[in-house]
Ligand SMILES: [Fe+2]
């Protein structure tokens with residue numbers, strides 16, 4: 001189990017007067033994606049089939065991701081008692097499937113797989129940090145504080161394993177960058193959009209563009225410059241570039257401007 005459980009959360013401090021309906025929608029979305037963590041752990045165990053120590057760590061990691069899903073689902077049910085997590089998760093699973101039926105990483109190597117996992121944990125650790133800092137409801141803040149701490153620990157787990165993997169499977173800078181940016185671009189694929197749809201919409205038909213934008217509009221607005229600069233520092237570390245100097249400063253500046261530009265455009269488009 002993780003370092004905290006649902007019993008550690010002060011559920012009695014829940015304050016409905018501090019709810020934002022759009023935050024409730026993106027938390028429901030996250031509850032489905034996190035709860036699916038067990039499938040990813042199974043996938044990692046297949047790729048590292050001859051490494052029992054890492055398999056153990058991957059299973060533990062998967063349990064922590066599932067716990068994130070449980071905590072967020074319980075909070076979402078407090079915020080909206082009509083939220084039926086079990087039905088929503090069934091809908092998510094029946095509409096969104098990742099191809100896990102393989103023993104080799106589609107990133108080309110175990111090192112590539114670890115870089116992709118680092119990117120995901122960078123995304124989640126920054127997301128829950130931004131959510132923790134941006135919401136007013138105290139129980140959600142508490143949950144996000146726990147989850148953000150777990151996610152950065154997950155990043156360190158995969159980064160440590162990456163360092164070990166590259167000793168047998170060296171991976172050059174361009175390949176690292178290709179895997180890293182490829183995984184970042186996949187954030188636009190169906191996973192979040194379909195989870196948003198499965199958690200929040202029952203009447204209308206699925207429309208990837210519409211639900212990607214609905215999710216991103218609320219999520220991007222949460223980020224502040226220090227969150228984005230932290231993302232860039234972790235990405236630089238994962239691709240083995242120094243997190244300092246002109247390139248690092250320029251990347252941080254451009255990433256922040258790009259995110260603000262997109263957040264403002266999404267807000268205007270919805271107005
Ligand atoms: Fe998570």
Ligand SMILES: [Fe+2]
Nearest residue numbers: 121124151154
């Ligand atoms: Fe994680």
